[in-house]
Amino acid sequence: MIGKLLEVSNLRTYFYTEAGVVKAVDGISIDVGKSETVGLVGESGSGKSVTAQSILRIVPPPGRIVEGSIKFQGADILQKSEGEMRMLRGSKISVIFQDPSSSLNPVYTVEKQLTDIITLHQHVNKREAIQKAESLLTRVGISESKKRLRAYPHELSGGMKQRVAIARALSCEPSLLLADEPTTSLDVTIQAQVLELLKELQAEYEMSMVMITHDMGIVADLTRRVTVAYAGKVMEVADTRNVFTDPKHPYTEALLKAVPSIRRTRALEVIPGNIPNLIEPPSGCVFHPRCKYAKEICSREVPALEEVNGGHYVACHLWRELRLEGRAN
């Protein structure tokens, strides 16, 4: 596809642990266009965070990317040298993690953490870097930015720390921002502030964003397209609207119905069982042990990702016969 900023295809990232091979990402593909926000939804163990780590090539050992390709601006990231990756990370591709207290360095001031990145990637002197850091803090909504530059992370609240992390991620005007559960550790009203800020900044900087989350509310609010992942595999890819109104995968349907609504109470449909063990994932379709529609074929054959219609893909043997319900709020 032309015009795609990021094309991840058939990515497999495995962890070679003593207990066995954990197939954390097992054939995930995801495309992100210019200035587009794409959602990657899943629960723990779905492979969403490892996908982000793979894109940045920061998969911790014993993990390894074993297959697939990751093309960023047309060039394969997996072929780049470590030095080239270093110039990419933080400048062209940035990331925000879930927990700002662990992603910021506790022994450096905010100023040091911001100016380090700015001076590494841009030809500016120290004074210009500090000025830039200050205006970034103001931009992400931190008042008294001069004073805050001298603060250490522990002196800031959770929401404030996440704003600093966002400022750091945006300091070199990246073309791609990977946001890995950026608001999960924040309070609701602070989450609302941060989501709104991300939306504004995304439009302002014309950057593309991969929003990694388990929250269907954030998906509905921020994204145009969504990839639903489960146990390291893609279950469904579609425009956000279609995922909510016309889901084709039983897991997507179950996920929509298992979440309580703030707007009314209704019976919650339970997804039975637990998230599968990725060392020995279920045979056939990974979701079949928990799927209420499962048939004999589902435990036998791995379903391929098929196109339902323009841009809507699903990996389910039964999608043609199932009549699934979307979210009726």
Added chain:
Amino acid sequence: MGTTLHVTYGENLDSKAELTKMATNQEALLSVDSLVKHFDVVERGIFGRKTIGEIHAVDNVSFTISRGETLGLVGESGCGKTTTGKVILFLEKPTSGTVIFEQANICQVFSSDKEGARKLRSRMQMVFQNPYSSLDPRMTVYDIITEVFAIHKNIPKSQWQQRVSELLRMVNLEDYHAERYPHEFSGGQRQRIAIARALAVNPKFIILDEPVSSLDVSIRAQILNLLIALQKRENLSYLYISHDLSSVRQISHRVAVMYLGEIVELAHTDILFDKPLHPYTQALIAAVPVPDVEHKTIRMILPGEVPSPINPPNACRFHPRCPHATDICRQTAPTLKDDLIKDHFVACHHADKFL
């Protein structure tokens, strides 16, 4: 100051009728009156300790919970919701105020009567947020549950085995799980074990402190439905503490909203969510991203952050962040009252504007 809030149910329960049962008995099981909990902020110098301030964790909180009822307690981190729960169980000593549980004054019993205190403990239990830290990793599930029997001496040893398997089945686990250790279970299963342990003493009242927050979305529904089913079966009362408004709506009969140590609004669940009268409740509800693509309302963004509970703002504690604040809000503290709509308690000078 503190009025005891005894709220009876309206008829507006049709949507919940399937899920929850009305309290069969309107008698209050628990009543909390003007509860206050302040923590000293201490500075340690070379000449000893000096108290330099007070954290107003819980300020003048009053509510009741009936038999078979769930009261949701919502608020953001630091608003005092967990402290409220701990004070009710006397895990923290209240600064002032009373907690009456089944006609017994908790403070008196716990500070004077040891045997009575143990009896009370078996009537009220707590389930914590993180089942990874609330279960001892070196004990099997059998040991975890029977430790409770050993302390409370409520069951003869010969029946332990049978009771453990009964409890495990109540929370949808199997007999063979009893011999396993916590690390062999997933988060959802661990939370079931924590619930089984709480049920081991046949309590009437359980404080649930964020019981599903650390669980995956597909597992949350399992635990919420289990809690609702257990409540029906055992006529349990819950205090459901959470910051997740959707799950609060799902499980609670009534909801109290806390901000900086105070209850700012308390009403029947559907009424509170559909017609909130306090600007803070309105903002909280509006802040939750709704999983619906058709829903494109403009979010009401609250400016700033929750102020420090060490020196909470004067008068109405919400006024520095409130879009509707006027002079009166900066001068007088509003009281929690239900003079606009019966049983809909709100502490806001301007609540009538939101009717």
